[in-house]
Amino acid sequence: MTIRHALPRDTTPHPEPRGPRARAVPRPNEGIWPGLATPPAAPVRARIAESLFRNAVRRLPVRVVFAGGERIGAGGAGSPVMRIERPAAFFARLGAGSKIGFGESYMAGDWTTTDLPGLLTPFAATLSTLVPPVLQRLARRRVEARRPREEVNSLEGSRENIHRHYDLSNDLFALFLDETMSYSAGWFADGSDDLGLAQERKIDGILDMAGVRDGMHVLEIGTGWGGLATRAAQRGARVTTLTISQEQRALAEQRLAEAGVADRVQVLLRDYREARGSYDAVVSVEMVEAVGEAYWSTYFAALDRLLAPGGRVGLQSITMPHDRMVVAKDDHTWIHKYVFPGGLIPSVTSIEQNLAADTTLQVTGRRSLGLDYARTLGHWRERFLDRWDDVAALGFDETFRRMWEFYLGYCEAGFRVGYLDVYQFALTRP
Known part of the structure; x- marks a missing residue:
């Protein structure tokens, strides 16, 4: 039997949920998960990502709660809750590449939720419109990673x-x-x-x-x-x-x-x-x-x-x-x-x-x-x-x-x- 951690080929660097599944988890081990322990340094992109994220979430039926207590989102009581535990790390990863950074930030514990599919469903429903088309095209040319040749x-x-x-x-x-x-x-x-x-x-x-x-x-x-x-x-x-x-x-x-x-x-x-x-x-x-x-x-x-x-x-x-x-x-x-x-x-x-x-x-x-x-x-x-x-x-x-x-x-x-x-x-x- 072979056990592998499915590490990505591209190793360029770039509090847990409350509820029934809550458990303490350490930050990712840098030796096993390259790039996850330390967020990428991309301050300008991080600020842009934060602005886009906040604007998008205000239209979604979810509630986003920041570590300092700030709350945004169009969701009411009973809506899925996303807790951003480490905002700086979350937006840094998102700015470095949203198609990879959003999932990586969950792996690293930058954000948590007790209803993951429920939270992701409204994001998936509006995936093509969350970011203005002109910015999607710009990101595809300038920011987002391309398929590795290997x-x-x-x-x-x-x-x-x-x-x-x-x-x-x-x-x-x-x-x-x-x-x-x-x-x-x-x-x-x-x-x-x-x-x-x-x-x-x-x-x-x-x-x-x-x-x-x-x-x-x-x-x-x-x-x-x-x-x-x-x-x-x-x-x-x-x-x-x-x-x-x-x-x-x-x-x-x-x-x-x-x-x-x-x-x-x-x-x-x-x-x-x-x-x-x-x-x-x-x-x-x-x-x-x-x-x-x-x-x-x-x-x-x-x-x-x-x-x-x-x-x-x-x-x-x-x-x-x-x-x-x-x-x-x-x-x-x-x-x-x-x-x-x-x-x-x-x-x-x-x-x-x-x-x-x-x-x-x-x-x-x-x-x-x-x-x-x-x-x-x-x-x-x-x-x-x-x-x-x-x-x-x-x-x-x-x-x-x-x-x-x-x-x-x-x-x-x-x-x-x-x-x-x-x-x-x-x-x-x-």
Whole structure:
């Protein structure tokens, strides 16, 4: 088992919440979290960031409480509360780069809240208008970081990018995922809030879109921990599944054996670009987001190339609005730096454009699970926090806890307001 802290490649430097989860946390360890212990020195940018933040918050249904007691925000009683414990550090990080600094300041404890997704939801709902467009363009040119070249998703780069997230620790993921070990949106229905059932329904939904049934040979691009491959094999299919994570492969093979389907599933440590053969169905769940825009055409062409005549593809992808994707596609954000290096969430339009340009496939069915993903993330966040002592026992520190909590809450807010969505697509040839 490998435990890593998912440190960002870019190491240039730049009181805890009151409530049921309150705990004392030290400042980030500079050796483990470079740049977090000491805020960047950017006084002019910090003053500009403070002015913009104050102006934006006055229009939002939240309450912001400063360490000295000052209160701003349009929220009333019961609204989410953001406590800025260290204003100077908070605005310094925000001024140095808002797309990274806001999350870093939470990791460092510069600000706190007892309702993270509730607080982030109104910010997510107005993300494109919080800062005037002219200042957004100026910041993009002069202030915001650009994607590091070393995070490009070449064969070698993809393995390193995946390693930094998915190889953190199999035991970590097992602590907050459901029994299927599904790390993607569930599909809730019939009034049930059971995460395991929601994940089984999601898996069956994508297998149905690909037409998977007894006697087929199915290719899965992106193994995860083997949940989908297990379900496909239980339908009577033979499965070849690809992963570039050694940690995931080891646990997936163990779980497949425990489920009694190891004889029907082959787990290959192989990139999708290296795949060969012809398959009756191809499935890929939330894999395209890690491919990177430069390789989308290669990825979709691979789906087409590997699909046998008459076959179908089941594709699940997180999406974002096309105009926002175009504007932000080269930005280096907090998510890229700390969670998913090298990735880009596509739009539905970009998926359709790539299919039209590089394949003989077209979308013949789709379903949105965006609100289901918000619920899924809520389950993960609660499980992660409830089992923090077990996570800490694996060797993860308090800064990691705040990083992971911010990641899950940030994504949950995005799906709550529709800034993010997720679709299951059925792809077929005309």
